[in-house]
Amino acid sequence: MHSQQATAGPIERDSTVFDVIIAGCGPTGAMLAAELRLHDVRVLVLEKETEPASFARIVGLHVRSLELMAMRGLLDRILPHGRRRPAAGFFAAIPKPAPKGLDSAYAYLLGIPQPVIVHLLEEHAIERGAQVRRGRAVAAFEQDDEGVTVELADGERLRARYLVGCDGGRSTVRKQLGVGFPGEPARNETLMGEMEVGVPQEEIAARTAGMRDIHQRFWIRPFGEGVYSVVVPAEGISDRAEPPTLDDFQRQLRSIAGTDFGVHSPRWMSRFGDATRLAERYRVGRVLLAGDAAHIHPPLGGQGLNLGVQDAFNLGWKLAAQILGWAPESLLDTYQAERHPVAEDVLDNTRAQTELSATGPGPQAVRRLLTELMDFDEVNRHLIEKITGIGIRYDFGDGPDLLGRRLRDIDVKQGNLYGLLHRGRGLLLDRTGRLTVGGWADRVDHLADPTAGLDVPCVLLRPDGHVAWIGDDQQDLDAHLSRWFGTAGISRGAGGPMG
Ligand SMILES: Cc1cc2nc3c(=O)[nH]c(=O)nc-3n(C[C@H](O)[C@H](O)[C@H](O)COP(=O)(O)OP(=O)(O)OC[C@H]3O[C@@H](n4cnc5c(N)ncnc54)[C@H](O)[C@@H]3O)c2cc1C
Numbered sequence: 397m398h399s400q401q402a403t404a405g406p407i408e409r410d411s412t413v414f415d416v417i418i419a420g421c422g423p424t425g426a427m428l429a430a431e432l433r434l435h436d437v438r439v440l441v442l443e444k445e446t447e448p449a450s451f452a453r454i455v456g457l458h459v460r461s462l463e464l465m466a467m468r469g470l471l472d473r474i475l476p477h478g479r480r481r482p483a484a485g486f487f488a489a490i491p492k493p494a495p496k497g498l499d500s501a502y503a504y505l506l507g508i509p510q511p512v513i514v515h516l517l518e519e520h521a522i523e524r525g526a527q528v529r530r531g532r533a534v535a536a537f538e539q540d541d542e543g544v545t546v547e548l549a550d551g552e553r554l555r556a557r558y559l560v561g562c563d564g565g566r567s568t569v570r571k572q573l574g575v576g577f578p579g580e581p582a583r584n585e586t587l588m589g590e591m592e593v594g595v596p597q598e599e600i601a602a603r604t605a606g607m608r609d610i611h612q613r614f615w616i617r618p619f620g621e622g623v624y625s626v627v628v629p630a631e632g633i634s635d636r637a638e639p640p641t642l643d644d645f646q647r648q649l650r651s652i653a654g655t656d657f658g659v660h661s662p663r664w665m666s667r668f669g670d671a672t673r674l675a676e677r678y679r680v681g682r683v684l685l686a687g688d689a690a691h692i693h694p695p696l697g698g699q700g701l702n703l704g705v706q707d708a709f710n711l712g713w714k715l716a717a718q719i720l721g722w723a724p725e726s727l728l729d730t731y732q733a734e735r736h737p738v739a740e741d742v743l744d745n746t747r748a749q750t751e752l753s754a755t756g757p758g759p760q761a762v763r764r765l766l767t768e769l770m771d772f773d774e775v776n777r778h779l780i781e782k783i784t785g786i787g788i789r790y791d792f793g794d795g796p797d798l799l800g801r802r803l804r805d806i807d808v809k810q811g812n813l814y815g816l817l818h819r820g821r822g823l824l825l826d827r828t829g830r831l832t833v834g835g836w837a838d839r840v841d842h843l844a845d846p847t848a849g850l851d852v853p854c855v856l857l858r859p860d861g862h863v864a865w866i867g868d869d870q871q872d873l874d875a876h877l878s879r880w881f882g883t884a885g886i887s888r889g890a891g892g893p894m895g
Contacts, residue, residue, distance in 0.1 A: 429524075738788055
C-alpha cells in the first residue's frame with residue numbers, strides 16, 4: 397500500500413474520519429464497538445462477510461462473560477435465548493458437580509449459540525450508534541503519527557485514529573502488522589457439524605455407550621428439534637482447504653461406530669484444528685489486536701469467545717480514554733500487560749486439557765488422578781474459576797487479595813452494583829461517606845452507601861469492574877484516581893484532540 401494519506405490536515409478536525417475502525421464483526425469486534433460507543437467514540441466496524449455466520453459452535457457464556465453482560469444491562473436481553481446449566485464439567489470434560497458457593501451472582505453457564513450472541517452484540521452496538529458495514533474486508537493499512545489509513549479489498553480508503561484487528565485467527569491485521577504468532581501448529585483436526593439422523597435416539601445411545609472413553613474427539617448428541625451435534629476426527633480427510641462434506645461425516649462415523657446413523661440434511665459442517673498460538677504483541681502504535689486475532693487454542697472448556705469478549709471489555713474504556721484525551725500515559729499499554737498473561741493461562745489450560753483427553757495409558761492415568769483430586773472442592777473450584785474467568789487477578793501492585801480482581805455483583809442501596817455500571821464509567825463505592833471523586837466526577841461515579849455488602853471501607857472500580865483501589869484515605873484515593881483516570885477535570889468529548 398502506498399503511503400499516501402486519505403485525509404488532509406489534522407485528523408481531529410475531519411468529521412469524515414472515525415476514531416476507531418474495527419476489522420471484524422465477530423463477538424470480539426461487536427463487543428468492542430458497543431463499549432467504545434458508551435463513550436461516544438466514533439466507531440466503524442468492517443466485516444468481510446455479507447451475512448453473519450450461522451454455525452453454532454460454542455458451549456456458551458461462562459460466569460465472567462455473564463457478569464460483563466449484567467454490567468452493561470445486556471443480560472436480560474440475552475437470557476431468554478439461552479439455557480442455564482450448572483457451572484460444572486468444563487475442565488477436560490471431567491464430570492464433576494459445580495464447586496460449592498462459586499463467588500458470583502451469575503454462577504452458571506448460559507448455553508447459547510454463537511450466532512445468537514454475535515447478533516445480540518451487533519444489534520446492541522448499532523443501537524448505541526456504531527456503524528457496521530458488511531461485505532467490506534480490510535486488506536491493508538498504514539499508520540503514521542496521526543492515525544491509520546485503512547484500505548479495503550475493493551480499494552476504498554478510510555481513515556481513523558486507531559485500528560483494532562478483531563478479525564479472527566487468520567487475522568489480516570496481525571499479519572500486516574508483522575506481529576509474531578508463535579505456538580504449536582495443529583496436531584489434530586476435527587470435523588464438527590449439525591445434522592439430522594435416520595435412527596432413533598435409543599439406538600444411537602446403545603451404539604455409542606462407552607465410546608467416548610476410547611475416542612475423545614467423537615460424539616453424536618441431540619441438539620434439539622431433531623438436529624444432532626456430530627463430532628468426529630478429521631484424520632484421513634485430506635483436503636484442508638475444502639469444507640467437509642456429508643460424505644466425510646458418514647465415512648468417519650462408519651469407521652468409528654460401524655454405522656453412519658443415517659445422518660442427513662446438515663445445517664452446517666466445519667473443520668477445526670487444535671493449533672495453539674499467542675500474538676507476541678497486542679499493540680503496535682495505533683493498531684491493536686483482540687480476540688482470536690491475538691490468540692488461538694483448542695475449544696476445550698469453551699473459552700475462546702469468552703476470552704475475546706473479555707479482551708474487548710478490557711480494551712474499550714482504555715481506548716476511549718485515549719481518544720477522549722484523559723488517558724494516563726501508559727493506560728493503553730495496560731491492555732497488553734493485563735490480557736496477554738490471561739491468554740497465556742488459557743492456552744496453558746487448553747494444552748493441559750488436550751493431554752488429559754488423549755487416549756494413551758499415561759494421559760488416561762493422569763486423568764484418573766485429576767478426577768480423584770477434583771473431589772477436593774478447592775481443586776474443583778480452582779479449575780472452574782480458571783475456565784469461567786472469575787479467578788483472574790490483574791497485577792496492580794501490592795495490596796489486599798481483592799486488589800486487581802473483579803468485584804462480584806453485590807446489593808447496594810440503589811439495587812445491585814452491576815446496575816450502576818451500565819454507562820461504562822468508574823465507580824467509587826464508599827461505605828464511609830467521607831470521600832469524594834472531586835475533579836474526576838465526569839469519569840467516575842460516587843456511591844456513598846454504608847450498607848453496601850463489602851468487608852472493606854471503600855473500593856474504586858474501573859469501568860470493567862476490576863478493583864483499582866481499596867482504602868479510606870482521600871489522598872491515597874486521589875493518587876489512584878489519577879493513576880487510572882488521568883488528570884482531574886480535563887475530560888474532553890470524542891472528536892477532541894488526538895489521543
Ligand atoms: C468448534 C469450535 C467450538 C468452539 N466452542 C467455543 C465455546 O464453547 N466457547 C467459547 O467461548 N469459544 C468457543 N470457540 C471459539 C470461538 O468460536 C472463537 O474464539 C470466537 O469466535 C472468537 O471471536 P472473534 O470475534 O475474536 O473472532 P471470529 O469469531 O473469528 O470473528 C472474526 C470476524 O472477522 C471477520 N474478518 C476476518 N477477516 C477480516 C478482514 N480482513 N476484514 C474484515 N473482517 C474480517 C470474520 O468474517 C469474522 O466475522 C469454539 C471454536 C470452535 C472452532
